[in-house]
Amino acid sequence: MEQQLDVFVKVVELKNFSLAAKELHMTQPAVSQHIQMLERDMGAKLLERNNKFIRLTHTGDIVYYHAKEILGLYSRMKDLVEDAMHEARGKLLIGASYTFGEYILPHVIARLRDAYPSIQPSITIANTQEIVHLVKSYQLDVGIIEGDLHEPKLHTEPFAKDEMLLFISPKHPLSQKRNVSMRDLQDETWIVREIGSGTREAAEKLFDASQIRPEHMMEFGSNQVIKESVEAGLGITLLSKSAVRKEQKLGTLIALQIDGLPLVRNFSIITKPTKFQPRSVDVFLQLLRAEQ
Incomplete structure (x- = not known):
C-alpha cells in the first residue's frame, strides 16, 4: 500500500505518468498498474486521464490529501527508528514564517551545522498560515511562527519575544x-x-x-x-x-x-503532539530556546 500511495502522489504532483516513472525508477506500465491496484483497493476512480491531461476526481482528491499524511507518518516512523540507533543526524524539515525565517533562522542554522554536521536541514519559508498547514500535514518536523496559535492538533510553545515598531x-x-x-x-x-x-x-x-x-x-x-x-x-x-x-x-x-x-509579540514553536521526537528535532529546539 505504501508504494501504491507513493506512486499515486508522484503522478498527481507531476501530472504525467512518464515523468513519475522516470523519477521513481520504474516502467510506465508498472506505474499504471500501481494506480489501478490503488483504485481497486479504494473501490473508486481516482484519476481522470487522457492523452492531454491528468486530473483528480473528487475521491482522488480525498485520497491524495490523506496519502500525503500517511507517507509523512511512515517516513517519520522510519526516521525515528533509525535515529534511535545513532547520534543526531539525517534530514530535519524546518518551516518558518518570513520574519523569523529570513532574519533570525539563518544564524540558528549556522550554529546547528557547526555543532551537528550530520544533520541536514531543509528550510521552508512561508507565511504563518502555510507553515501551520505544513506542520499539521506532517510535511514539516517543526515550524516557527509569529504570534500565538490556538490549534488543538498542534503543540505550541512561545519561546522568544519580538518587538515591532x-x-x-x-x-x-x-x-x-x-x-x-x-x-x-x-x-x-x-x-x-x-x-x-x-x-x-x-x-x-x-x-x-x-x-x-x-x-x-x-x-x-x-x-x-x-x-x-x-x-x-x-x-x-x-x-x-x-x-x-x-x-x-x-x-x-x-x-x-x-x-x-x-x-511585543511571541515567536512560537509548533510541532505535532507526539511522544517521540527525532534527536535532530530535540537539538534544534534546544538551540531555538537559547534565542530567548
Whole structure:
C-alpha cells in the first residue's frame, strides 16, 4: 500500500505518468498498474486521464490529501527508528514564517551545522498560515511562527519575544515631528503584509487597539519589498525590529516614537503532539530556546 500511495502522489504532483516513472525508477506500465491496484483497493476512480491531461476526481482528491499524511507518518516512523540507533543526524524539515525565517533562522542554522554536521536541514519559508498547514500535514518536523496559535492538533510553545515598531523613510514629513499619535497616521498609506501573515495580524491588532482603520493600504507578500517601498517614500509600515536592523544602522529607515509601541509579540514553536521526537528535532529546539 505504501508504494501504491507513493506512486499515486508522484503522478498527481507531476501530472504525467512518464515523468513519475522516470523519477521513481520504474516502467510506465508498472506505474499504471500501481494506480489501478490503488483504485481497486479504494473501490473508486481516482484519476481522470487522457492523452492531454491528468486530473483528480473528487475521491482522488480525498485520497491524495490523506496519502500525503500517511507517507509523512511512515517516513517519520522510519526516521525515528533509525535515529534511535545513532547520534543526531539525517534530514530535519524546518518551516518558518518570513520574519523569523529570513532574519533570525539563518544564524540558528549556522550554529546547528557547526555543532551537528550530520544533520541536514531543509528550510521552508512561508507565511504563518502555510507553515501551520505544513506542520499539521506532517510535511514539516517543526515550524516557527509569529504570534500565538490556538490549534488543538498542534503543540505550541512561545519561546522568544519580538518587538515591532512603525518605520518610515527619513524623508517622510512625519520624521520631523516630535509628537506623533496613531490618529495622525489614519490618513497615511500603510504598507502591509498579506492576510495569513503574522505581521499582518499584528498590524490589524494595532489598528483595532488604536481604533483607526486606514483608508489607504498597499499589500505585499515580502518584508523586503515592504522595506524598499517605505524607503522610497510610498508609506509607513509596522515591522519587527529584527527585520530592519541593517536599514536602521544605515539610516535608510527610522522608527517612529509613538505611545504604546513597541508592540511585543511571541515567536512560537509548533510541532505535532507526539511522544517521540527525532534527536535532530530535540537539538534544534534546544538551540531555538537559547534565542530567548
